[in-house]
Amino acid sequence: MPTNPADSPILGTLYGSDAMRAVFDERAYFQRMLDVEAALARVQARLGIIPADAAASITQAARVENLSTDELAASARNVGYPVVGLVAGLSRAAGEAGGWTHWGATTQDIMDTATVLQVRDGLALIRAALRDIVAALATQAETHRRTVMAGRTHLQQALPTTLGLKCAVWAQPLITHVARLDQLRPRVEQVSFAGAAGTLASLGSQGIAVMEGLADELGLAAPAAPWHVCRDGLAEAVGFLGLVCGSLAKIATDIILLAQTEVGEVAEPYVAGRGSSSTMPQKRNPIASEYILAASRTVHALVPVMLGAMAADHERATGPWQAELLALPQTFVLTHGAL
Numbered sequence: 001m002p003t004n005p006a007d008s009p010i011l012g013t014l015y016g017s018d019a020m021r022a023v024f025d026e027r028a029y030f031q032r033m034l035d036v037e038a039a040l041a042r043v044q045a046r047l048g049i050i051p052a053d054a055a056a057s058i059t060q061a062a063r064v065e066n067l068s069t070d071e072l073a074a075s076a077r078n079v080g081y082p083v084v085g086l087v088a089g090l091s092r093a094a095g096e097a098g099g100w101t102h103w104g105a106t107t108q109d110i111m112d113t114a115t116v117l118q119v120r121d122g123l124a125l126i127r128a129a130l131r132d133i134v135a136a137l138a139t140q141a142e143t144h145r146r147t148v149m150a151g152r153t154h155l156q157q158a159l160p161t162t163l164g165l166k167c168a169v170w171a172q173p174l175i176t177h178v179a180r181l182d183q184l185r186p187r188v189e190q191v192s193f194a195g196a197a198g199t200l201a202s203l204g205s206q207g208i209a210v211m212e213g214l215a216d217e218l219g220l221a222a223p224a225a226p227w228h229v230c231r232d233g234l235a236e237a238v239g240f241l242g243l244v245c246g247s248l249a250k251i252a253t254d255i256i257l258l259a260q261t262e263v264g265e266v267a268e269p270y271v272a273g274r275g276s277s278s279t280m281p282q283k284r285n286p287i288a289s290e291y292i293l294a295a296s297r298t299v300h301a302l303v304p305v306m307l308g309a310m311a312a313d314h315e316r317a318t319g320p321w322q323a324e325l326l327a328l329p330q331t332f333v334l335t336h337g338a339l
Contacts, residue, residue, distance in 0.1 A: 015291065015295060016333035017125075017337045019336065023125065024122065032114035034086070035114070035218075038058055040210070041058040041101065049104075054094075058090065058094045058098075060094075061095075061098075063093075066092075081107045108192065113191055119237055123181060123188075126181065126244070126335065127182075134171050137174070140167040147164060148162055149162065149265055163265075170247075170250070177243060184236050184237060190227065191220040191221070192223075194226035194227075195207065228317075232310060234309075235309065235310055238302065242299055245335055248338050252289035252292040253293070255286055256286050268287070270284075274287060295337055305326065305327035306328065308320060308323065
């Protein structure tokens with residue numbers, strides 16, 4: 001039974017989305033780590049570092065179905081990270097080729113790159129949802145460009161405005177968010193491959209070639225330097241989600257205020273029974289707006305976790321990095337649900 005309602009089969013219908021949960025699902029995360037291990041083997045085979053038949057066997061074996069959940073859990077509990085158990089399971093599934101798995105890599109290389117692959121898929125979902133909402137608001141803005149309503153300042157009626165203009169104001173930051181997303185993606189979607197202390201020493205003169213080849217293989221950018229302890233990219237992605245949620249919370253707040261019985265100027269779409277009360281049959285609560293606000297407040301609470309994780313010590317963080325896994329997937333899930 002999940003302890004986080006956003007991951008619950010029942011309460012999860014109120015928080016998040018199934019599409020984003022599928023991206024950040026634990027099995028999906030381990031499959032992404034296996035994808036990185038397989039890509040690494042193929043690149044190293046092309047460079048003559050490991051045998052070509054070994055790379056083929058590793059790639060064929062790199063399926064999450066070949067891993068034992070119990071073994072992974074026991075290894076993670078003992079080691080503190082999941083990659084040792086993952087490499088052991090992959091090596092066993094690859095047979096004689098197993099000795100060539102994870103060649104020259106370190107745990108954080110695999111975990112960070114897998115996370116980036118998830119973030120790439122997550123940002124694609126966010127972008128599509130933003131564009132859909134912008135299109136819908138643009139339609140409403142045009143439809144209601146002459147629908148007169150009271151403008152309100154300090155929650156008091158001020159001068160007349162139109163519902164169309166209000167919809168255009170709601171859309172404006174979302175349009176900017178699409179541009180922001182496109183601008184930040186190159187800073188986030190970078191491969192992480194630098195070895196134990198960031199020097200790629202175990203691969204000698206071929207370290208940079210392996211890193212660049214792995215980036216190409218996975219469709220990611222190659223960083224100028226190791227980013228094991230440079231967490232600004234992932235922090236920026238989550239900060240961006242915080243901005244998106246802030247804009248959505250503004251819309252939800254306006255809808256809630258305009259839907260009050262005493263105002264009654266807008267309402268959420270009618271669905272029989274939606275937003276009803278267990279005791280008052282006349283009620284029609286703005287339930288979607290309420291959960292947008294709940295998701296937004298939670299995302300805003302998680303943004304500081306990612307900012308705090310930037311204070312990584314020396315060449316490998318002792319705690320800040322480990323906190324990211326508690327915050328990053330949930331911010332994506334909750335933001336997509338709010339959208």
